[in-house]
Amino acid sequence: MNNPVKPKARKILEVIPQTTNEYTFRLENNIPIKHGQFMQLSLPKIGEVPISVSDFGDGYVDFTIRRVGKVTDKLFHLQKGDQIFIRGCYGNGWPIEKIKEKNIVIIAGGTGVSPVKSLINALYNDPNYAKEVYLIIGYKDCKSILFKEDLKKWKLARHFHTIYTLDNAEYKDWNKGMITEFIKEIPFHSFDKNYECFVVGPPIMMKFVGEELLNNNVSEENIWMSFERKMSCAIGKCGHCRIDEIYVCLDGPVFNYTIAKKLVD
Structure with a gap:
């Protein structure tokens, strides 16, 4: 019988x-992945954590991890050639089938850029899949900026329109201000209702981004959000991520706003 929670070792x-506290670990991989999914990473005798896939390709998968606890602290001591155990992929990813030939608005903050990075790169690599891509990406300050090389290439893409901002700091070629301040610069009126919005970041950020999108006459049905709330087992058995009848690990982590707006503890 197949054990659904048995991890497999993968070489780094x-x-x-x-940044100082965030590293990307590239692991060997042959497991099929969808944009926006997550995996469980573990170290024997230490523990296990759910981590969103930040990118993937032929034979590899990337996880961009913040050093915040027992497991991640041990991960940061590992080097190329060492092993990490993984299981998955899990969850529902971004609704790729809904974005073909549409205008795409992606709003991400902090480490929330990770769960949407692979999708952004897919749209970058295939400029004919969607129409125009509008990115609003924000970080706290210049020391917390992730994926600097990717940010540069996205900015240069003809079909990309980028707004990069820092919450309250000045930095060359970056805006200053909260992400919500720049939503009004997205030309929703010109999209003729042919668009989708993807939002990911800290819960408080997503709350205010959702409200600001509605203030700009964006339909709830066209907003999608990624939640990473208290996931543990990833298969809906432990109940840690349950909110009412919703299991974030099974029903998410990506939700339409019509459901996401109700996901409050």
């Missing part, structure tokens, strides 16, 4: 420092 192909 590369460790890429992003």
Whole structure:
């Protein structure tokens, strides 16, 4: 009988420092992945954590991890050639089938850029899949900026319209201000209702981004959000991520706003 929670060892192909407390771990991988899904990463005798996939390709998968606890602290001591155990992929990802030939608005903050990074790169690599791509990406300050090289290439893409901002700090070629301040610059009126909005970041950020999108006459049905709330087992058995009848690990982590707006503890 197949054990649904049995992890498999994967070798670290590369460790890429992003900031002082955030590294990208590239692991060997042959498991099918959808944009927006997550996996369970573990170390024997230490513990297990759910981590969103930040990118993937032929033979590899990337996880961009913040050093915040027992398991992640031990991960940061690992090097190329060491092993990490993984299981998954889990959850429902971004609704790729809904975005073909549409205008795409992606709003992400902080480490919330990770769960949407692979999708952004897919749209970058296939400029004919969607129409125009509008990115609003925000970080706290210049020391917390992730994926600097990707940010540069996205900015140069003809079909991308980028707004990069820092919450309350000045930085060359970056805006200053909260993400919500720049939503009004997205030309929703010109989309003729042919668009989808993807939002991911800290819960308080997503709350205010959702409200501001509605203030700009964006339909609830066209807003999608990614939640990473208290997931533990990833298969709906432990109940840690349950909100009413919703299991974030099974029914999410990506939800339409019509459901996401009700996901409050």
